[in-house]
Amino acid sequence: MLQIMSQPNGVNGIHKEVERLHMNGSMNGSTNGTDSTTASRANQRKRLDRKQSSPMMPSFMVSAPGKVIVFGEHAVVHGKAAIAAAISLRSYLLVTSLSKSKRTVTLRFPDIDFAHSWNIDDLPWATFKTPEKKKFYYSLVTDLDEDLVAAIQPHLDNVSPDKSPEMRKVHYNAAAAFLYIFLSLGSKEFSACQYTLRSTIPIGAGLGSSASIAVCLSTALLLQLRTLSGPHPDQPAEEARIQLERINRWAFVQEMLMHGNPSGVDNTVASQGKAVVFQRTDYSKPPHVRPLWNFPELPLLLIDTRQPKSTAHEVAKVAKLKNTHPKLVGTILDAIDEITNRADKLMIEADFDSQDVECLRRVGELMTINHGLLNSLGVSHPTLERTRELVDHENIGWTKLTGAGGGGCSITLLRPDVPQEKMIELDRRLGELGYRKFETTLGGDGVGVLWPAVLKNGMDEDDVGGMEIDLERFLSAQGNEGVEKLVGVHGGTGEREGWKFWRVESP
Numbered sequence: 450m451l452q453i454m455s456q457p458n459g460v461n462g463i464h465k466e467v468e469r470l471h472m473n474g475s476m477n478g479s480t481n482g483t484d485s486t487t488a489s490r491a492n493q494r495k496r497l498d499r500k501q502s503s504p505m506m507p508s509f510m511v512s513a514p515g516k517v518i519v520f521g522e523h524a525v526v527h528g529k530a531a532i533a534a535a536i537s538l539r540s541y542l543l544v545t546s547l548s549k550s551k552r553t554v555t556l557r558f559p560d561i562d563f564a565h566s567w568n569i570d571d572l573p574w575a576t577f578k579t580p581e582k583k584k585f586y587y588s589l590v591t592d593l594d595e596d597l598v599a600a601i602q603p604h605l606d607n608v609s610p611d612k613s614p615e616m617r618k619v620h621y622n623a624a625a626a627f628l629y630i631f632l633s634l635g636s637k638e639f640s641a642c643q644y645t646l647r648s649t650i651p652i653g654a655g656l657g658s659s660a661s662i663a664v665c666l667s668t669a670l671l672l673q674l675r676t677l678s679g680p681h682p683d684q685p686a687e688e689a690r691i692q693l694e695r696i697n698r699w700a701f702v703q704e705m706l707m708h709g710n711p712s713g714v715d716n717t718v719a720s721q722g723k724a725v726v727f728q729r730t731d732y733s734k735p736p737h738v739r740p741l742w743n744f745p746e747l748p749l750l751l752i753d754t755r756q757p758k759s760t761a762h763e764v765a766k767v768a769k770l771k772n773t774h775p776k777l778v779g780t781i782l783d784a785i786d787e788i789t790n791r792a793d794k795l796m797i798e799a800d801f802d803s804q805d806v807e808c809l810r811r812v813g814e815l816m817t818i819n820h821g822l823l824n825s826l827g828v829s830h831p832t833l834e835r836t837r838e839l840v841d842h843e844n845i846g847w848t849k850l851t852g853a854g855g856g857g858c859s860i861t862l863l864r865p866d867v868p869q870e871k872m873i874e875l876d877r878r879l880g881e882l883g884y885r886k887f888e889t890t891l892g893g894d895g896v897g898v899l900w901p902a903v904l905k906n907g908m909d910e911d912d913v914g915g916m917e918i919d920l921e922r923f924l925s926a927q928g929n930e931g932v933e934k935l936v937g938v939h940g941g942t943g944e945r946e947g948w949k950f951w952r953v954e955s956p
């Protein structure tokens with residue numbers, strides 16, 4: 450076990466300084482500085498140059514949550530509002546600097562059996578850095594540049610050549626998303642490093658696993674480039690919001706590479722945490738997204754039926770039904786919209802208490818009605834109905850499907866007083882059906898940073914700075930429980946010392 454003292458000049462010290470530099474100069478495009486400000490900027494730059502040649506960056510870790518749609522799926526396709534919220538299943542990215550003699554950047558994603566290295570000097574920096582293509586950490590990128598996408602293709606050709614075509618596609622997408630932002634944000638001078646990822650979010654189950662990873666990678670790169678301020682506990686909310694916005698923008702770029710035309714909801718929730726209301730009035734454009742900073746943390750059971758589903762298929766089914774029965778389906782969609790609006794108001798009320806059964810019941814009833822309406826639109830599935838029956842039978846909470854339906858996942862808002870035996874029995878029944886159950890929290894934190902990658906576990910080693918996260922142990926941690934226990938932001942109980950978050954909600 451390696452023990453290290455906490456690092457001087459950690460994430461806050463360096464970043465605050467760089468933040469000031471950018472605020473004064475390049476970010477605002479300011480060119481009318483006086484001589485003294487120019488001189489002071491030159492001094493700041495000198496100091497920054499010295500920092501950049503300082504010893505290797507410590508290993509650090511970044512984590513971001515997955516999401517569920519809580520209210521309004523499908524209705525949102527027809528212009529209504531929906532609410533999506535963060536869940537406590539998360540991705541964890543360990544960033545390790547390599548020795549200065551190395552010139553490689555490596556992705557290690559063992560959950561999907563993917564590892565690949567590139568030589569930094571061989572990457573197409575010239576194309577990405579031409580003046581008309583060059584992007585900055587604060588740029589707002591809403592489209593992919595086809596020339597840049599083309600420039601990375603040759604560097605993807607030898608990604609996982611021996612895997613099946615399906616697996617290759619997964620690896621290829623992950624590599625493409627990474628390379629695009631690495632080249633957009635980084636430079637040829639970037640230090641050699643390795644990005645190792647573990648995630649507790651089921652892949653491709655509509656829980657935003659790809660966005661969670663995109664948020665981790667953009668946060669890691671922006672931190673390495675020293676372009677983020679904080680996170681630190683007494684950071685003003687407005688400053689925290691700016692950092693999250695920067696992270697979110699670059700996560701969206703990766704989502705565009707993975708999904709073509711993403712809504713942006715998943716990456717927004719993964720970076721900000723809590724919840725958002727989103728609405729699309731023009732389906733060809735991204736939705737309007739309004740953060741719900743004061744969304745309560747709610748106890749949730751997430752059940753993955755493991756029944757494969759197709760979002761496109763379910764969306765088409767509803768569209769067809771609407772064509773056949775426009776008035777009737779229109780009324781159902783209006784009713785779902787009403788549910789979403791009520792939930793929005795209810796959950797941000799000042800006296801909403803997430804421990805109080807009466808408050809939970811009011812939200813739960815809205816979930817039950819929302820599920821009934823989705824069922825009437827034909828997007829439930831026998832597996833989802835089975836889940837609902839089991840939960841209802843034991844009176845454990847209030848259940849609805851989440852996401853597209855037709856399989857996939859359901860969510861249950863848990864009653865606060867459910868006896869342990871009932872949960873064990875439900876576990877057993879779900880196990881028999883081959884479903885997976887996750888006890889999680891709704892509306893938790895967004896992206897978090899552990900800098901350096903040293904944990905304090907309330908043990909003797911804390912006196913000498915804590916325990917550094919060991920790469921091999923991280924790689925070999927068994928299942929979700931192993932990952933959570935080793936590095937989790939909650940470590941199984943409450944909040945774990947060391948992890949920091951950009952918090953925007955009012956205290």
Ligand SMILES: Nc1ncnc2c1ncn2[C@@H]1O[C@H](COP(=O)(O)OP(=O)(O)O)[C@@H](O)[C@H]1O
Nearest residue numbers: 558560619623648652653654655656657658659
């Ligand atoms: N644990 C993981 N490790 C590495 N990459 C992952 C992991 N989970 C998800 N991904 C990436 O995200 C993609 C899944 O995205 P997608 O199919 O949209 O599912 P989701 O709805 O969960 O985001 C995968 O193809 C892979 O590139």
Ligand SMILES: C[C@@](O)(CCOP(=O)(O)O)CC(=O)O
Nearest residue numbers: 522523525526655760852853
């Ligand atoms: C059904 C829908 O409202 C949500 C689909 O969610 P998911 O693909 O299951 O994450 C479609 C959409 O909003 O694009």
